[in-house]
Amino acid sequence: MASELLLLDLNVSPFAARVRIALEEKGLEYESREEDLDNKSPLLLEMNPVYKQVPVLIHKWKPISESSIIVQYIDEVWNHKSPLLPSDPYERAHARFWVDYIDKKIYPCGNKLWNLPKCEAQESAKKELMESFKTLEAELGDKPYFGSNSFNAVDITLIPFYSFFHSFEKLGNLSMVKECPKLVEWGERCMHKESVSKSVSDPIAVYEAVLEIKRNLGL
Amino acid sequence: MASELLLLDLNVSPFAARVRIALEEKGLEYESREEDLDNKSPLLLEMNPVYKQVPVLIHKWKPISESSIIVQYIDEVWNHKSPLLPSDPYERAHARFWVDYIDKKIYPCGNKLWNLPKCEAQESAKKELMESFKTLEAELGDKPYFGSNSFNAVDITLIPFYSFFHSFEKLGNLSMVKECPKLVEWGERCMHKESVSKSVSDPIAVYEAVLEIKRNLGL
Known part of the structure; x- marks a missing residue:
């Protein structure tokens, strides 16, 4: 991937939207790859073998699944700006x-x-x-x-x-x-x-x- | 309360058990107050108005609900021993x-x-x-x-x-x-x-x- 961040994405998914918003809030560049739910990519099946669902954020080839967990991960790794969770x-x-x-x-x-x-x-x-x-x-x-x-x-x-x-x-x-x-x-x-x-x-x-x-x- | 930690508890609840284990792992003293689900205490209704369920951990009179969130809270506040979540x-x-x-x-x-x-x-x-x-x-x-x-x-x-x-x-x-x-x-x-x-x-x-x-x- 061109960027170190690849999002297995789905435009209409409210769960994928959460991840896109968090990435934008942090000012991060990422590659979005739109999935076809009727024909899921081998990469999605490999990266989220448990649920086989979008969104999956792949950071340096390591996958994170479940939107709320991804948002927390983004906040913890890129904690230099726009905090998403309180510090207390x-x-x-x-x-x-x-x-x-x-x-x-x-x-x-x-x-x-x-x-x-x-x-x-x-x-x-x-x-x-x-x-x-x-x-x-x-x-x-x-x-x-x-x-x-x-x-x-x-x-x-x-x-x-x-x-x-x-x-x-x-x-x-x-x-x-x-x-x-x-x-x-x-x-x-x-x-x-x-x-x-x-x-x-x-x-x-x-x-x-x-x-x-x-x-x-x-x- | 005698201790600064009060647990609205239920002996048979697997969710309350999670909190008891986390508190024990951290070596924390706490007061356990057993709830009667057929006759919930006014304190439980006040401290968890959304779900009205045990467990609720009350720390310095501030309530935390939902067992997985309580376990994370315990880990974050008492981070000096027995880490429960990885630092990475x-x-x-x-x-x-x-x-x-x-x-x-x-x-x-x-x-x-x-x-x-x-x-x-x-x-x-x-x-x-x-x-x-x-x-x-x-x-x-x-x-x-x-x-x-x-x-x-x-x-x-x-x-x-x-x-x-x-x-x-x-x-x-x-x-x-x-x-x-x-x-x-x-x-x-x-x-x-x-x-x-x-x-x-x-x-x-x-x-x-x-x-x-x-x-x-x-x-």
């Missing part, structure tokens, strides 16, 4: 709690909105998703970013799902700005950062992809 | 990958062995559980501990489930020593450590608890 252990544990919360709640619940037929399980997933967003809104409070005045790892974990808000609204028949006005403001604020706007998906493209998933599932 | 960022990311893998696979799959009636989903959970153990056995290789010659955070994450092997064998009609001989040896090795043997549950008690869960579910 308690605050760091607090940030990790919210990174983990987003990982456990947002995609797993959101996913059910388009992978399930209209049923009780879908309704319950929608309810849990909105409760999670309200919990996140309460945690954000009046700060510009999560727990901080500067953009950080918790923001990086959540912001790729800002592009999914439009899909959640359409499929869940709800208004994010009514339900979680501060979270919508936070999303707009993050989108003013070039590292974010160039890395996340277009909301309309996400919605079209979601509709295609539903069509393919016969829903 | 790449090796640390590697260890975090396996901690996360155990969190995602072992309890969620194992749980289905006793929470589901005999059905396809239960069979598929059993298959995934055994594949996960084989993946962990391969990762362990010929080392005494995960990725290392010394007991560490990955071992701490998995070892409380060694007490569940007996239940997995009974309910899954399998032999762990035949399926994963190195993992069983590793478990025996860890059990020689006092920090572990005094913190994990008795396998027979786990199996009895599991049978009671099944009875209560009418299975």
Whole structure:
């Protein structure tokens, strides 16, 4: 590879977007190699034999998988600028709690909105998703970013799902700005950062992809 | 509290056991307060309002939740002895990958062995559980501990489930020593450590608890 950093990437993946944002925040040059999920590259299968999933960051030919772990790795190796996690252990544990919360709640619940037929399980997933967003809104409070005045790892974990808000609204028949006005403001604020706007998906493209998933599932 | 460390604890919880082991490894004195899950204490509800679950470690009246995050916190604050995570960022990311893998696979799959009636989903959970153990056995290789010659955070994450092997064998009609001989040896090795043997549950008690869960579910 030309650069010492190679990202096995997928443009539409919110998890890959987290890594792209972290790399941009640190001002790192990297090579992005787009994967085809229907025909995964031998390199992806070799570098992430456990999950065979993007993103994988390859640094000097050593692979790191799982987006939240990659973001922490980037922060620890390139710690000279734009710290993504707090230096205080308690605050760091607090940030990790919210990174983990987003990982456990947002995609797993959101996913059910388009992978399930209209049923009780879908309704319950929608309810849990909105409760999670309200919990996140309460945690954000009046700060510009999560727990901080500067953009950080918790923001990086959540912001790729800002592009999914439009899909959640359409499929869940709800208004994010009514339900979680501060979270919508936070999303707009993050989108003013070039590292974010160039890395996340277009909301309309996400919605079209979601509709295609539903069509393919016969829903 | 008498000590500056208070653990909202549950003797039978494999997640609380992780925290007890980490505290013992660091030689820290702490007060353990056993919770009653049918009647959670106001302190637990106040200290972990999001999940309302044990374990919660309260350090100088500040709460930390989620066992893997607590173990990292303990390691970062009391870094003078028994390092639990490697100092090299790449090796640390590697260890975090396996901690996360155990969190995602072992309890969620194992749980289905006793929470589901005999059905396809239960069979598929059993298959995934055994594949996960084989993946962990391969990762362990010929080392005494995960990725290392010394007991560490990955071992701490998995070892409380060694007490569940007996239940997995009974309910899954399998032999762990035949399926994963190195993992069983590793478990025996860890059990020689006092920090572990005094913190994990008795396998027979786990199996009895599991049978009671099944009875209560009418299975």
